[in-house]
Amino acid sequence: MNLTLALDVMGGDVGPRITIPAALQALKNDSRLSLLLFGDRRQIQPLIPSLSSSITSRFTLVHTDRYISSDTGVTQALRYSKGTSMRLALEAVQKGDAAACVSGGNTAALMGLAKVLVQPLMGIQRPALVSILPTINGKYSIMLDLGANVSVTSEILSQFALMGTVLAENQFNLVYPRVALLNIGIEKTKGLPVIRETDHFLRQQNMLNYIGFVEGNKLLNHYADVIVCDGFSGNIALKTLEGALKNIVTLIKQPLSNPSWWEKGLKLLARPLLKPYHRQLQILNPDDYNGASLLGLRSVVVKSHGSASAVAFTRAIEQAAWQVRQQIPNKILTGLQQGHFNNR
C-alpha cells in the first residue's frame, strides 16, 4: 500500500542531523513510502546527498523556520504554534495530505495539538501515550498511559485496556492478549478507588482477557501483554525502569579501576566471554525500542524519543507506516463499538 507520512523534521534533541538521515533510510527500506518533510531548508538541504530519483521523487520538503521548543507548555503550544514544523505536519494529516505524523518533539505539545487537529476517535475519552516494553524473556509488553493523562476515571482506564489490546493483537499477532492493571498490590482491596473500580469493570468484559493487578516489580517479566495505568504512575514507572537500566549498563561497562597487567591481558582473552553479558543487557536496552504512539486519535501519530538515534527514528517512521497499514485507529473504533467502553 502506497503511503505518505508527515515528518516534523525539527523535533528531538538534535533535529535534522538525526531526522533527515533517518527519513532517507526509511525511504530506501520501503519503496511504497513517501514523506512530507517539515522544517528549515537551510538546515536540511546540506544533509541531503545526491540520491537516485527513485528516492528524491518520494519526498517533498516544506520549508518553515518556526518550531516548538521542548520547554513550551501545552497552552502556549496551542496558541502560538501556527506555522511550526510540528503543527504543519499534524495539519497535513488533518487535511488528508498525509496518513500519519511522526515527531520527536515536545510530547505534551504533540498530544495537545493532535487532540485539536487530528482529534480523538468517536467515543474515546482520552487518547493515550503508549510504548512497547522489552521483557527479559525477549518478548514485549505494551504499556499505557505513559504521561498524557495524569488524572483518569475508570472509563478512561478501561478504554486504555481496549486500545492496548487492539495494538497487542496486531503488533504481536496475539489472540486474546493478557491485560493487567498496574497497582501497589494484587489483592482486591489495594490501591486507589479508581483502580479498584476499573478492576471491577474489566472483570465483566468478556471481550478482554483481563488478568487482574500487576505490581511494578513484574514489569520486565512479561506477566501481561498489556499493562494499563494512569499517566502519572505510568510515566514514573517507565522512567524509573529506563534510569535503572541505563545506570546498570553504565556500571557494567565501566572499565576496571587501575587494572594490573594481568587483568588487562585476561580482559582481552575473556572478551568473548563477556559478550553474552553485554548482549543480555542489550535485551533490555531502551535504544532497542523507540518512543511512543498516541493511541485513540482518528489518525496515527508516533512520538519518537527526543534523544533517538537515526536508526531509532527510522523505526518510529516504520512503526507509523505499519500502524496505518494495519488500520489500528479503525480497529480501535470497531472494538469500542463491540464492547461497552463508553457511556454514550
Added chain:
Amino acid sequence: MNLTLALDVMGGDVGPRITIPAALQALKNDSRLSLLLFGDRRQIQPLIPSLSSSITSRFTLVHTDRYISSDTGVTQALRYSKGTSMRLALEAVQKGDAAACVSGGNTAALMGLAKVLVQPLMGIQRPALVSILPTINGKYSIMLDLGANVSVTSEILSQFALMGTVLAENQFNLVYPRVALLNIGIEKTKGLPVIRETDHFLRQQNMLNYIGFVEGNKLLNHYADVIVCDGFSGNIALKTLEGALKNIVTLIKQPLSNPSWWEKGLKLLARPLLKPYHRQLQILNPDDYNGASLLGLRSVVVKSHGSASAVAFTRAIEQAAWQVRQQIPNKILTGLQQGHFNNR
C-alpha cells in the same frame, strides 16, 4: 542507652526460623539491648541454642499462637487481631514495656494497627512508610511514602518532606539535606495539581532545602537526599526499581548456555575479572538495605522486608534501636513546631 524492643517473631515469609537467629544476633551485637519476643513457643524454642546467661537474661518469650497472615485486609486486622503476635508487640510499645516494635509481617496491618495503638505524633496528618535507597555513587537517598497513603494532600506531602529531612539529617549526618518531589517532568506545569501545590508550598519553607521536581530516571543517581511522593506512585517506583535490579542480576548471573571447554576454562581463569561486575551490581542489591520504617508515629516502628534474610532482619532491629536512641520521633515533633507544616 539500655533499650527494650518488641519483636513480632511470626511476621515475614519464613517466620521464627529467620527472626529468632536474627534476634539472637542482635543481642550479641548490642549488649545494652533487650528483646520481647512475641510468637509461638513451640516453633521458637527448638530454634534457641544453649546460650550464655548474658544473652538469655536479655530476652523474654511471650507466647501466642495467633498471628496476622499476609493476606489479611486492614479492616479485618483492626477488628480480629486481638492476641496476635503483631498486635501484642505494638501493645507492648503502647504500654511502655518496649521502646519500639519490629515486624516483618503484613505492612498494611502493621500501619493500621500502629496508627491506632502507637498513634501519630501530634500534628502529623499521616504517618508514612519510608525506606533507604542505595544509589550508584555508593550513597543513599531516603524515599517516602512507599505505599501507606495512596491519596495525599499538599499538607501531607509537605509533612513527608519534613519527616524525610529529619531522618536524612540524622541517618547520614547531613546539614540541610536536599529534598525533591517525584514528578513526571521538571517543569512547573507538569504533574498533578497536588504536586504543583506542594512544590509551591515547599519553595516558601526556608527550613527545608527543597530543590524541585525529580523524575523516575534519576532515582538511583543521588539527585536528592530525600525523595517525596504519594504512596501509590512511590510504591510503584520502588517495586519497579527492585524488579529491574533483580532481573538484571539474574540475567548476569545466568550461566552461559552450552559452554564449550575453552569457555569453561576461560571462565575459571576470568573469575577474578568478573568479580567487579558482580560487586558493582551488589551496590544496588535490594538485600543490602532492609525494609521500611513507619515515620510520624509517637514511637519507632520498623517494617522488615517479608523475604528478609536473618542478616537483614538483624539490620531492621538495629535500625529500630538506632531510631530510638536518636529520638527520631521527638526530632520530627520539634521540626513540626518550628516550621509551618500543619493547619492546626
